[in-house]
Amino acid sequence: MEYQWLIDRGDEIIVNRSKTVIVVFLLVTAAFVGGLGSISTESGQQQFIEDLPSFQAIEDINEDFGSSFSDETTSTTLIQEATNVLAKGALVDMLETRNRIEETGALRVSETSTVAETIATTLDPEASTRDQQLRAVERATPTEIDEAVREAADTNSGFTGQLSDDFNRESASASATQGSVTHRAGPGEGAATGPGGASEYPPNKEERMERLVTDDSSTIWVQGTPPNTTGITTTVVLPSALVLIMLFLVVAYRDLVDVLIGLLAIVMTLVWTFGFIGLAGIPFAVLLIAVPPILIAIGIDFGIHSINRYREERVTGKGISESMILTTDQVSVAFFIVVGTSAIGFLSNVVSPFPPTRDFGIVAAAGIVFTFLIFGVFVPALKVTVDRAREKYPIPTFSQAPFGSERSPLGRLLAVGVTVSKRGPVVFLLLALVLTGGAGVYATDVGTGFSPDDFNPEAETPEYLQYLPESIRPPAEFDYVRLNDYLDENFEQDGQVQMYIEGDMRRNTALEEIHRAGEDPPPTFRTDTRQAETESIVTVIESRAEQDPEFRALVDRNDRNDNGIPDRNLPRIYDELGEDTTSGFLDADRRSTRVLYTVDGDADDDVVTDEAYSLSENFRTNAQPTGTNVIFDEAISLVFESVVQSLVLTLIGAALFLVAAYWVIEGSPSLGVVNVIPIIVTVVALVASMRALNISFNAINGTILAIAVGIGIDYSVHVVHRFADEYHERDLYEALQRTVVGTGGALTGSMLTTVFGIGVLVLALNPALGAFGALMSLSVLYAYLSSLIVLPSVIVVWARLRGDTTAKLPLVGAVSDRLLGQQSSTLPSGSDD
Structure with a gap:
């Protein structure tokens, strides 16, 4: 396929209509500026799990059994610490704090739950108001309070769960307690619907509540919603990245005007990308913080290669136009290959089950295309315009020498890979194969994780x-x-599994089915005798029957097997309970219910999840387990699945693209295979490093392997494409030497800029994002080293297989000579060779 006409057309536009190109790009930039004001932000782990079946079950539960839209709620936690939080003084502190919070209308309190309230109502069952509960505690003797504590611990299943691990029943003492305050949110404010979805409404509620705390005999803290560090991280990371990048640009370019050109291109790339985010309506989530450093790093790489290649031609005495045409002829093809493979790597993330990861793939792919256009077209046009102006006006010029030469210390260091390829390429590649294989075996034990702590x-x-x-x-x-x-x-954190059951709850067997499902529960499920510890419509009926003799008689009349569970006339039972009583466990249409199971908080999520699904099989109707344990375990499974899928798609897609590209460009599809080998080494080394550094795959860094391929292939593409160009006119080793020293200089500047530019993500307040930045930097470093050290030997072996007899393979030659020598010694005397 003939493509040179297209490159020639691009060269003509860049060189001869450079000012028009500059104006067009500035106008497009102005258009993207319009999208900046439309960017919205999104934080927390909910964005990663909202498509999971178990999370959808939580949403259905909130819709079926929660409050109406106008009564959406959020919650705040009260944590109390004292020598003994169950002593009278501490109990009074908590009740007075609770009273002040409830009396503050702006806090819109709908419900509170504290140990102090439980003890107050145990002391005086008739104490239904705030003042009555406070008086009950104030008038009680220490002995009466201790007895009330022991009674509450025996009769109230949730009482001890609000106390610290050091609770002593005999002495009625504990060092800490936790309570909750539920707030009504206004219409449209949103609610805390699942892990990570807590709302900030009412606004500043934590600060307001802290001013209402009574701490005469104890210390009370107010815990609100998780911090949103996305904005803070962005304002810290981006300026730091720009400072480091500015430093390396100065080192790479050594010319003020070229540095300013590079910075302008970076700013335009970011404006285009952020403008695209706003115009496309994609929320700016924590994972997208990694996109700007990635694009900056790739853009710098393109800029350094373009300017460095241009300078290589200029120092030979060629003119501005001729030098730029020769430069764009070569680098535009390399840039296109890099963009194609990188875009494939990024777009492989669209198969991810996590919406933010899919958004990341789309934004990064769009950004890499923008980077190609700006650094592949705009920067050369601007460079041509500026250099022509330098010939007319006294614009200061510092250094215009290329970065790296054969005589420089850097050039000699870069040539190490070529030296190895001359002396023993096969031995070196066999050694690299053994090391890579060993690292691959070691890497198989890398972990996966998904936890709120990641965020x-x-x-x-x-x-x-x-x-x-x-x-x-x-x-x-x-x-x-x-x-x-x-x-x-300080607290034993019992977990909770919810079972969302869809089916006609008016069936005679509906409640019996719930009861039977909880018999002999799995090991991690808490039990009361041999029955699972639950909250459900069944426990609501049992509780009402204990308190209301008339209702108990109704239940007994409709209980055919005398086990306390009604098994006929269920609509009548529900009617007697009333909708207010049943609404938490039975939907208005009586076609779904939920059951809450208490589980061991220290049990592994995968064990709890397996047992929850096993228990769900005891229901004849559709039963979907959900809850934090289940949701995060399913997310972990999907993280690994997503990593494998995106890596496979990236490697296959990139390999096919490279084979096709080199087939079209050089007529040698096998060069595409050569291009992929350093990337395989990079990926294996990266995963092995993850295990060594104890970094697990999670929802944020699950994209890292596809990105490592997408960015890392940049380095091998530049080497292979430059070599192919040089190989047309020079012999093998001279072409390799010129490639590694010339392109290697630009790669070194690019690597340093990228490693430190992306490495600033370690400053991120989000620990997962910091680990992501470290892994990105490692992937770039490994790609750089494999491209300059491993790739030359691969190229030599490739050339020999292609029939180039100048390619020296000492080991192969020695083995061949040895075999031929043995064959000769076995021939009969006088026979012909």
Whole structure:
């Protein structure tokens, strides 16, 4: 296929109509600026799990059994600490705090749940108001309070769950307790529907509640919603990346005007990408923070290659137009191959089950195309225009020498791979194969994970961040995380599995089915005798029957097997309970219900999930397990599945694209295979490093392998394509030498810029994003090293297989000579050779 006419047309436009190109690109930039104001943000782990069946079940539960739209709710946690939080003084502190919070209308409190309330109503069952409960505690003696504590521990299943692990029943003491406050949100404000979905409404509720705390005999903390670190991270990471990139641009270009050209192109790339995000209506989530550093790094790489190649021609005495035509003739093809393979790597993420990962793939693919256009067309046009102006006006010029030469220390260092390829390419490749295979075996044990901790920062922010300007300075400590750590350390956190059951609950066997499903439950499920510890419409009926003799008689009349569970006339039973009583466990149409099971909080999520699905098979109707354990375990499974799918798609897609590209461009599809080998080495080394650094695949870094291929292939493409060009006119080793030294210099500048530019993500407050940045930097470093050290030997072997007899393979020659020598010694004397 003839493609040179297209490149020639592009060259003509860039060189002869450079000012028109500049104007067009600036107008397009202005158009994308319009999309910047439409960008919305999204944070928390809910965005990753909202498409899971188990999370959809949570949504259905909230819709069927939650409050109406106008009564959406959010919650706040109260944490109390004292020598003994069950002593009178601490109980009074909590009740007075509760009273003040409830009396503040702006907090829109609909319900509270504290240990102090439970003890107050145990002391006086008639204490139904706030004042009555406070008086019950104030008038009680220490002995009466201790007895009430022991009674509540015996009769109230949720009482001990609100107390710290050191609760002592005999002494009626504990060092900490936790309670909750439920707030009514206004219409349209949204609710805390599932893990990570907590709303900030009412606004500033934590600060308001902290001012209402009574702490005469104890300390009470208010824990609200998880911190949103997306904005803070962006304001810290991007400026840091730009400072580092500016530094390396100065080193690579050594010319102020070229540095300014590079910076302008970077800014345009970001404007186009962010404008696309706004115009496409894609929410800016935590994973998209990684896109700007990636595009900046690739753009810098393109810029350095373009400018460096242009300078290589200029130092030989060629003119501006001729030098730029020769430059764009070569680098535009390489840029196109890089863009194609990188876009395939990024777009492979659209198969991910996580919406933010799919958005990341789309935005990154669009961004890489924008980068190609800006650095492949706009930058050369601007460079031509500026250099022509330099000939007319006294614009200062510093260094115009290319980065790296054969005589420079850098050039000699870069040539190590060529030296190895001359002396023992086969031995070296066999050694590399053994090392890669060993690393691959080691990498098979890399873990996967999905946890709320992936999205929360450390409790204390690094001290150096406190020197930032106040407008972007993060708090010295995130109270939410600190209190969350406190809860993990001091409370036994029982888990909860919900079973969302869809079926006609008016059937005579409906309640019996729920009861039978809980008999002999799995090991991780908490039990009461041999029955699972549950909350359901069945427990609601049992509780009402204990308190209401008339209702108990109704149940007995409709209980044919005398086990306390009605098995006929169920609509009448529900009517007697009333909709207000049943609404938490039975939907209005009586066609779905939910059952809450208490599970061991220390059990592994995968074990709880397996057992929950096993228990769901006891229901004849559709039963979907859900809850935090189930949701996160399913997410973990999907993380690994997503990693494998995206990697396979990337490798297959990139390999096919490279084979086709080199078939068209060079008439040698096998060069595409050569191009892929360093990437395989890079991917294996990266996964092995993840295991060594104890970094697990999660929803954020699950894209890393596809990205490593997409970005890493950039380095091998530049080497292989430059070699192919040089190989047309020179012998094998001279072509390799010129390739590795010339292109290697640009690759070195690009690698340093990328490693440190993307590496600033380690400054991110989100720990998963920091690990992502570290892995990105490692992938680039491995791709750089494999392209300059491993790839030359692969090229030599490729050339020999293609029939180039100048390609020296000492090991093959020695083995061949040895075999021929043995064959000669076995021939009969006097026979012909």
